[in-house]
Every structure is written in structure tokens, then in C-alpha cells.
Amino acid sequence: MAVQQDYFYTITQPSIAEFKDKGSRFIAYAYAISSADDFKSHLLALKKEHPKAVHHCFAYRLGLDGNNYRVSDDGEPGGSAGKPILNQIDSKLVTNVAVIVIRYFGGTLLGVPGLINAYKTATALALQTTIVERKPVEVQYELHFDYTKMNDVMVLIKQHDCNIIKQELQLFCLLQVGIPNARLEELLYRLKDLHTVSVIPVANKGEIGNSKS
Numbered sequence: 001m002a003v004q005q006d007y008f009y010t011i012t013q014p015s016i017a018e019f020k021d022k023g024s025r026f027i028a029y030a031y032a033i034s035s036a037d038d039f040k041s042h043l044l045a046l047k048k049e050h051p052k053a054v055h056h057c058f059a060y061r062l063g064l065d066g067n068n069y070r071v072s073d074d075g076e077p078g079g080s081a082g083k084p085i086l087n088q089i090d091s092k093l094v095t096n097v098a099v100i101v102i103r104y105f106g107g108t109l110l111g112v113p114g115l116i117n118a119y120k121t122a123t124a125l126a127l128q129t130t131i132v133e134r135k136p137v138e139v140q141y142e143l144h145f146d147y148t149k150m151n152d153v154m155v156l157i158k159q160h161d162c163n164i165i166k167q168e169l170q171l172f173c174l175l176q177v178g179i180p181n182a183r184l185e186e187l188l189y190r191l192k193d194l195h196t197v198s199v200i201p202v203a204n205k206g207e208i209g210n211s212k213s
Contacts, residue, residue: 005137006182008064010096012133017125019118023106026118028085028126030099033060036070039098046100053102057119059086060098064137076103080115088123094132099123138163138178140202143191147171152194160187176202 011032019026029046033039039060047056055074059082062068071082085099101122110118145153150173157164163178179187191197 005064006180007134008096008137009092009094009132009134011094011127011130013130015126015130017122017129019122019125021106021110021114021118022108024108024110024118025102025104025106026122027102027104028099028122029102030097030123030126030130033062033096033098036060036062042098043100046102050102050104052104054105055081055103056100057081057085057103058098058100059083059089061086061089061095063095076115076119077112080112081119084116084120085123088120088127092127092132094127099126136161136180136182139181139184140165140176140178142200142202143173143175143177144198144200145173145194146196147173149173149194149197153191153197156187156190160190162187 011030013032015030017028019028027050029042031039031042033042039058043056043058050056055076057072057074057076059071060069069086071086073079073081081101085101089097089099101119103118143153147170150169153173153175157175157177160183161180162183164175165178166174166176168174188199191199
């Protein structure tokens, strides 16, 4: 995955799918996420919802550099759950996505090949039931300006399809915005024309876009 690109693909809404094999139930939950903390909240909620499940296996991928991911077999044989889940996420060419697969044991051992197939199939089914959407890669900036410039700044923000992350609107205003990478150069040039607007890049935290937008 290239770091400098203008768009990425992710899922638009949560989805659930179930696969059964020899009495065992594998229930896959797919989520769009924007951070590791976002994922942890989903995992915690599912553990509370399914306290009697024997395994809560998962994988997620964040960002575009290919390095921000995590897998867990949660007690299943090594490589039989988390990796097959991640492989299905990657096969869809999506990111900012997590899949958690809950297993209820049916009394019959499936063996490693059977487990790989079960976790792979449950994940694939869940990802098939949601829509993949293209979203802009955003670069975060802080804009500092006098309140009298508010209208001029907001017009530019809207024209360039920016995502407002945080705002403090007083006598002196602060906006933290996610600017689509494809529109960044154009917007920075337009903001320079306002002269009194201070534009400060926000340190990159490895996040892209906003999964809720």
C-alpha cells in the first residue's frame, strides 16, 4: 500500500455473518474503525455480549503504510484464526477495518485446516454483506484566525470538502480540519490569500480519513 495516495477503501457499516462446521458456530462481526481504541471498544462489547464463547479471534488493519495491523488467535492453534481473518480483509483491498470472529465450540475438533477455512469463510461472508466505499485520504491542519475571517475560512473549507474535527469559535478561532490530500495544495494556496490565517500541520498519527463521515 502506498503512503502518498488520495483515496482509500473501507466498509460503510457494521455487518454480521455466521458459519457452522461440525457443531461449532463462527460468528463474524465486521466494523469500520478509525483507531486501535475504536477497535478495543468493539472487542470489549462483544466479550460482554458473548461471555460463553470459547474464542474471540480478530484482525484489523489501519492506515496505508501496511504496518498498522494486529491479529489474534485467542487460544486457537497459531496462525489458524487471526491471519486468515486479516487475509480476507486484505483481499478486499480495504483498510480502517476490523473483523472479530466469535466461536462457540460444538464438541468436535476441526483441525488446523478446518479452523483456517472456518475463520476465513465467516470473515468473507461478513465482508460480502456490507458496502465498500472510497474515501479521501485526509491531512490534518489547524487554522488560527480572527473571528472576522470566519465566513471566508468556512467558505473555503466547504468548497474543498474538508472534515471539521475540532473547533473553538471565539474572538480568536481555531479549527482543526482534515483536508483531502487531492485538494491540499489548492486549499493551502487559497488560505495564503487570506494573509491573517495561520495554517499549522498536525502531527500525523497514522490515521486516514474519518470512518464515521
